Amino acid sequence: MRNPSSSSSSAAAAKGGSGSTTTPCCSKVGLKRGPWTPEEDELLSNYINKEGEGRWRTLPKRAGLLRCGKSCRLRWMNYLRPNVKRGQIAPDEEDLILRLHRLLGNRWSLIAGRIPGRTDNEIKNYWNTHLSKKLISQGIDPRTHKPLNHDSSPVINAKATSSKINRLPNPNPNPTSPVVTDHDTPNSDSGTPIKENGYFQSANLDQYQAPGSRTVAVGYTNNLPNSDGSGMGLKSNNGFSTEEEDDINYCSDDVFSSFLNSLINEDGFAAQHQLQQQAATGIAPVSDPLLSINVSSFGLGAGWESAIMSSSFNQNDPKRVNDQI
């Protein structure tokens, strides 16, 4: 809301206009649209502070607002909530976003759920305006987190793909190539992966490995689902027997929460992961913490997604998390 006093209702009205199946609350004539005014913010905040969130459809009327419920919910979630953190994304937050995006794809709400105070909208915007470009400038496909010249798969037109198809994005649409060698790393001309501010060094993301590193694994991709969910099985070469797979397919909230938390602190993660993997399989894990970012190591077979859902620190919507368990 750069200038709340200026109404963009006409532009917004011109934008919609499809006339197809619009949500009733949004098609109602007479409802205000566009930037929120401080007065509206206050009305909404006061009402929610008093009555609590929820029942968005009827909330505007009860709160005395000429807005649709969706608009109210969005305003509250992305702007007015007390614990929404404003201001620049810190390097460590950026690092975490990169990690989580590589794991989760464009599932902004899940990513936001792991970054306290940040909203899905904010992260999505930040990704599209900063991180995506940054990765591209480094020769990395922001969609797959793989080198651009390595990815021969056609770029899916975001417009052409339904948003719901993308609900289960596969960060690596090419699971047959789990290993990226140094031949595939971006050349230094397109930007060295090690940034001067150092956060990429700490990030230790696959593609961001310093030149000269021999092998960069993308091991987790083996067990990530395809966009249709068909790739969830543990048929990959994880070395587990069916029985073992049954065991490790169980992934508790704590385990996965630890996994995600460990992305924040990779050293801790590496140690924890080794214990986890050894306990579960008896197989000595690889020592390279880089290789440890491997979902399969946490038994994330068919249940990996629900584990993510249930383990999310979702300050945005705890109810939804519970709902999805």
Added chain:
DNA sequence: AAAACGTTCAACCGCGGCCGG
């Protein structure tokens, strides 16, 4: 100084999942 161009981000849209009747 101002026009042109680029970037940011709040807000909107359509869709699908969930749930109660």
Added chain:
DNA sequence: TCCGGCCGCGGTTGAACGTTT
């Protein structure tokens, strides 16, 4: 089982703002 409403999600838009020419 079906249907309709609600909710939340990801994609997209466009006005405001910043930068360059």
